[in-house]
Amino acid sequence: MKKIGILAIILVAVIGLYFLLPPRSEKVFIPAKPVTINQPPATVEGCKTNPKLPKDDLSNVSYGKDPSQRFDFYPATAYPCTFLVVVHGGGWTSGDKAKFTNTAKHFQDLGYPVANINYGLPSFFPDQPDDLLSVMGFLESNYGAEKFILYGHSAGGHLVGLTALSQNKIGGYGGRVAYPSVPIVAWIGSSGVYDYQLLADGGSRVRSPRGIFLHYAGGEAAAANPIAYADSQDMPCLLIAGDNDNLVPFQTATNLAAKIPSVCSYQLQTNKGHNDVQVYPGRVLNPVTDQLIKNFLAGLSK
Numbered sequence: 001m002k003k004i005g006i007l008a009i010i011l012v013a014v015i016g017l018y019f020l021l022p023p024r025s026e027k028v029f030i031p032a033k034p035v036t037i038n039q040p041p042a043t044v045e046g047c048k049t050n051p052k053l054p055k056d057d058l059s060n061v062s063y064g065k066d067p068s069q070r071f072d073f074y075p076a077t078a079y080p081c082t083f084l085v086v087v088h089g090g091g092w093t094s095g096d097k098a099k100f101t102n103t104a105k106h107f108q109d110l111g112y113p114v115a116n117i118n119y120g121l122p123s124f125f126p127d128q129p130d131d132l133l134s135v136m137g138f139l140e141s142n143y144g145a146e147k148f149i150l151y152g153h154s155a156g157g158h159l160v161g162l163t164a165l166s167q168n169k170i171g172g173y174g175g176r177v178a179y180p181s182v183p184i185v186a187w188i189g190s191s192g193v194y195d196y197q198l199l200a201d202g203g204s205r206v207r208s209p210r211g212i213f214l215h216y217a218g219g220e221a222a223a224a225n226p227i228a229y230a231d232s233q234d235m236p237c238l239l240i241a242g243d244n245d246n247l248v249p250f251q252t253a254t255n256l257a258a259k260i261p262s263v264c265s266y267q268l269q270t271n272k273g274h275n276d277v278q279v280y281p282g283r284v285l286n287p288v289t290d291q292l293i294k295n296f297l298a299g300l301s302k
Helices: 002-020 099-108 127-142 155-166 209-217 253-261 289-301
Strands: 058-064 070-074 082-087 114-117 147-153 182-190 237-242 265-270
Touching: 002 127, 002 253, 002 289, 058 147, 070 099, 070 147, 082 099, 082 127, 099 114, 127 147, 127 155, 147 155, 147 289, 155 182, 182 289, 237 289, 253 265
Parallel strands: 082 114, 082 147, 147 182, 182 237, 237 265
Antiparallel strands: 058 070, 070 114
16 A cells, blocks of 8 residues: 555656646747648558668667657568658656557558657647657658658547648648658547547646646647648548547547548447557557558558
8 A cells, every 4th residue: 555655646746747847948839841742642652662771670769859759660661661650648748659569560560660759758739749740850861751650549649640630731730840741641549639628627737638738738729739630631540439438538539530531530449448449458459459450551552
């Protein structure tokens, strides 16, 4: 019982520290450079060979000056220029790529070079989506990426959805990092936050999911809300949610899919909670999520 009490005190202290820390950088918004392309190419096909592609798995590759700006890389050759980026969750305040190693290796087994990333924690909007763009720029310049597919869970789902949906919008989401010159062609979110207005408001910013998001957004909640950027010209997406999610209402996915039904597929898994619907909810593969993603990716290659 003493250990549980000590852990609880530490957790409260970490969350409290998050609300006291200043942003990692000044909130001076410079519009991100949009990628101007026609209807985003719904295909993973690309180059047959990639001379820049590393041959071996790599750990903790740095893509920025901050110690948190690291990623693990897993090369594959079936689609050597179509890179898949995995973004962990954690409520914008915690989490680590290590929990998504199995997921990253699973995508590698499907033939995609994979970057499993860490990003600034704790930090404030737009630092985290900016980190995602920084990773993508690094992969384009150094590893020969020509297309990107993004996968994120929970807060990671929010980050990939925001970054993808605002790709072709003037000014993007209002970040400080330019989009790479090569496009995001598809994205996948599990238990993601796509409309913060549906998050529960429990009256305490520490305990309330909406309060945590609003503090993270720092007065820019509208700019950080993925659904605001959605339209029928967006790239394909796959949304996966559980009907027993007590952190992120599955209706955030339902509403986004309803807004862009021509490009977005959606599946609600019954009797599944927040973490149950990800690729690896623990050490065991979720076979339903696995097949959904395989079908989705196969559709992109037709």
